[in-house]
Amino acid sequence: MPKRTKFLSRNPEKPSPRDRFWAVLANTPRLVQLVWQAAPRLLLLQLGITLSNALIPVAQLYISKLIVDQVVLELSQPGVDWTVLGRLVGLGLGITLAQVGLNQAETYTTQVLNDRFTLYANQILLKQAIRLDLAHYELPEFYDTLNRAQQSGSAYPVRVFETLIDLAGQSITFAGLLSLLVAFNPLLLLLLLLTSMPALWVGIRFSGVRFWLKRRQTESGRLAEYLQQVLTTQEFVKEVRLFNLGDYLLRQWQSIRLQFNREMAEVLARNAWLRFGVGLIANSGFYAAYAWVIVRTVQGAISLGDLTMYSGAFQQAQGLIQGILFQIALIYEFNLYVSQYFEFLNLQPQVVSPSDPIAFPNPMRRGLELRDVSFRYPGASEPTLHRINLTVKPGESIALVGMNGAGKTTLLKLLTRFYDVESGEITIDGIPLTAFDLEDLRRNVGVVFQDFSRYHLSVQDNIGFGDLRHRDDLDQIERAAQNAGATGVIADLERGYETILGKTFSDSAELSGGQWQKLGLARAFMTPAQVLILDEPTAALDAIAEYDLFQRFRQLTQDKMTFLVSHRFSTVRMADRIVVLEHGQIAELGSHAELMEMGGKYAQMFRLQASSYAGVAE
Incomplete structure (x- = not known):
């Protein structure tokens, strides 16, 4: 895990004039x-x-x-x-x-x-x-x-x-x-x-x-x-x-x-x-x-x-x-x-590729495993995740639910090695994540976060950035847009895939939140990743559009391991298994039916959301 190093001190000690003089000569x-x-x-x-x-x-x-x-x-x-x-x-x-x-x-x-x-x-x-x-x-x-x-x-x-x-x-x-x-x-x-x-x-x-x-x-x-x-x-x-x-x-x-x-x-x-x-x-x-x-x-x-x-x-x-x-x-x-x-x-990254990396398994055989994984953010007094144990098979769909701050997004960041674990280990087919080259790992673990980037560049860039190697492959970009349900949005733009988005530059077009989100999802569909992570990627979509998207998403990712975070339980229930996080630990784990039968935290949250819908219907 990256540590707070001495050159990031908030109040660096002011050196003496003599030390400063020699520092000048050294520089x-x-x-x-x-x-x-x-x-x-x-x-x-x-x-x-x-x-x-x-x-x-x-x-x-x-x-x-x-x-x-x-x-x-x-x-x-x-x-x-x-x-x-x-x-x-x-x-x-x-x-x-x-x-x-x-x-x-x-x-x-x-x-x-x-x-x-x-x-x-x-x-x-x-x-x-x-x-x-x-x-x-x-x-x-x-x-x-x-x-x-x-x-x-x-x-x-x-x-x-x-x-x-x-x-x-x-x-x-x-x-x-x-x-x-x-x-x-x-x-x-x-x-x-x-x-x-x-x-x-x-x-x-x-x-x-x-x-x-x-x-x-x-x-x-x-x-x-x-x-x-x-x-x-x-x-x-x-x-x-x-x-x-x-x-x-x-x-x-x-x-x-x-x-x-x-x-x-x-x-x-x-x-x-x-x-x-x-x-x-x-x-x-x-x-x-x-x-x-x-x-x-x-x-x-x-x-x-x-x-x-x-x-x-x-x-x-x-x-x-x-x-x-x-x-x-x-x-x-x-x-x-x-x-x-x-x-x-002089700042040095702490998360680096190994000197002799191992190639990412293609295809995965055994899947992903987290063993006693704990993580604490720099400067935090309490860990965000504590002794997480989870095994995910290739092609399996996992939903993460829990209250805000439960550690859902943090867990997903660990899977991409944005951070290294404080203790424990994460492996793919028994190989630690730290053994893979970072570019190779992130090419195989694709992510769409809730706060995905909105590039004030062309539509082609916004989608093609999902895989720069195919940024100029318009056929693949169009397929990604179709898979994300974004073709209708692009068809309405005067210059199509060449349209500059946002309001920063002239001759550009602004999109609604839901339209931006579809382009963000299309960027995810560009990636060849074997593991696909969607962290609240559809927050700006209405419930029907989100349901339709995930139905398509399940069909398009049958051979991929997927993680999704959503507060809409109509979407969550489509996952093979649901992980309920509470206070940085796994509180419950199972399918929708199994968790409802348990009558625990998940069942309580599901019924609470369902009752609010019923109240609207009444």
């Missing part, structure tokens, strides 16, 4: 690999563009120095040699044009890379969602984890990689400037570094505060999204209007969003004051260095060209130091969000 190789898998050629191209661009600022500064020095030289002698100046200006123009081209190329590669990775990251996330157990989807903590992964996974990994590339480019540019500045005065460079360091502390601190604020807001944010869905989707629109819920729900949504805005505004205000303070420190360091360059120029120690080059170099160096430190803070922040994507990818 980075995996993140780089993920982005590389999405678009390796684009990454190499973007890296080459960034590194080329990084060399341009140093070259521009040096060309500017040469131009200023050449101008001073020309002013000091008669006549002007325009050739040298022209070449220097032309060289500067060429470098600038190259920078413009590289910037445009970088913009293009960044956008294309973002698009490709967004597609790849969402594909990985959806694949992970498909492979996870049903139990995950019944835990609120799972939806918090999924929501955070959806918000973080598509953008932040690329942002980290782009930031790493930018950091590499800035480091190369800084190394070039460093070669200029060290020759002038290493102490001034140290001054610029020390006055820029507070920006790193502020960046990391603010990143952590903002991240944990958003993480705490996850569940409330999902509530706001749900309220927005209630206010804007067809499923709720009738009751929202009928009970005048619109203004009330809107106020609830607005309250959550306003609270989020207030909390973020407080964080942003504190950060603005801190950044103002570190900005004062950084600018003080730059102007101290700038003043010293001016002093050395006035003293005649360096030329005017040197003044231009060094002042520009100091200004750019300080900007680069702050930029490098800011990029490090961004990498830290983005990795915090990326960790939420990996948190989802």
Whole structure:
């Protein structure tokens, strides 16, 4: 049975700053690999563009120095040699044009890379969602984890990689400037570094505060999204209007969003004051260095060209130091969000196929057996099923009855291995269910639940999904529709099997509950399963339509083992045997006649329902 794992904890313990820092380093190789898998050629191209661009600022500064020095030289002698100046200006123009081209190329590669990775990251996330157990989807903590992964996974990994590339480019540019500045005065460079360091502390601190604020807001944010869905989707629109819920729900949504805005505004205000303070420190360091360059120029120690080059170099160096430190803070922040994507990818299904599966028996010989089967939902204090023992022969029809919560649907979920039993064993022909490949098992155990899916796709899809291998086999789809009594419904649709259902898309048609149910049953008749389970599949049909359907159903499934759940005893009595569940245990077992003769729980429920019909007739 799937267990509540540590990464689904409702209130995860907030790690220390040191632990978070090392977690960032641990995430980075995996993140780089993920982005590389999405678009390796684009990454190499973007890296080459960034590194080329990084060399341009140093070259521009040096060309500017040469131009200023050449101008001073020309002013000091008669006549002007325009050739040298022209070449220097032309060289500067060429470098600038190259920078413009590289910037445009970088913009293009960044956008294309973002698009490709967004597609790849969402594909990985959806694949992970498909492979996870049903139990995950019944835990609120799972939806918090999924929501955070959806918000973080598509953008932040690329942002980290782009930031790493930018950091590499800035480091190369800084190394070039460093070669200029060290020759002038290493102490001034140290001054610029020390006055820029507070920006790193502020960046990391603010990143952590903002991240944990958003993480705490996850569940409330999902509530706001749900309220927005209630206010804007067809499923709720009738009751929202009928009970005048619109203004009330809107106020609830607005309250959550306003609270989020207030909390973020407080964080942003504190950060603005801190950044103002570190900005004062950084600018003080730059102007101290700038003043010293001016002093050395006035003293005649360096030329005017040197003044231009060094002042520009100091200004750019300080900007680069702050930029490098800011990029490090961004990498830290983005990795915090990326960790939420990996948190989802780290979830592991507990119900898995064995490494060496056994083929499902075809045909079944001995049938199905449950031996002392008990099951408890994750987090539940009491078991839903307790020591269930039942043997079902091939071709036998079993009806499950009992009060709501007796365990009927849970028992059926165990037969399809949506969950694994807590204790006991379920076997087919003496082979445990856990020995079969999951796809093979579920191909042979077909289910139509009461809350069956209504796909807002074509009629052909809604039926063909019962067996994807024959989704394009219209003859088989038509037979399934006929067996489910759905041909009349489809004949009334303008485009027949190509009709799009629901109200989500244009040129679509909506069906009644009973019509949807017939399509759901047709989907079940598509399956080649040897075991067919119908869990309240006809709740939206009237009694006559349900009776006719089950008469046809019995004829079409004579060679199949069938389980059905229904609250209508006129249908239940057609089963070979009836299992009465009470408090998670089998209270009674037998045919309709045998159970009526026993005069127990089943007989009491049957007579109670029959008397209500008699009262209507009277």
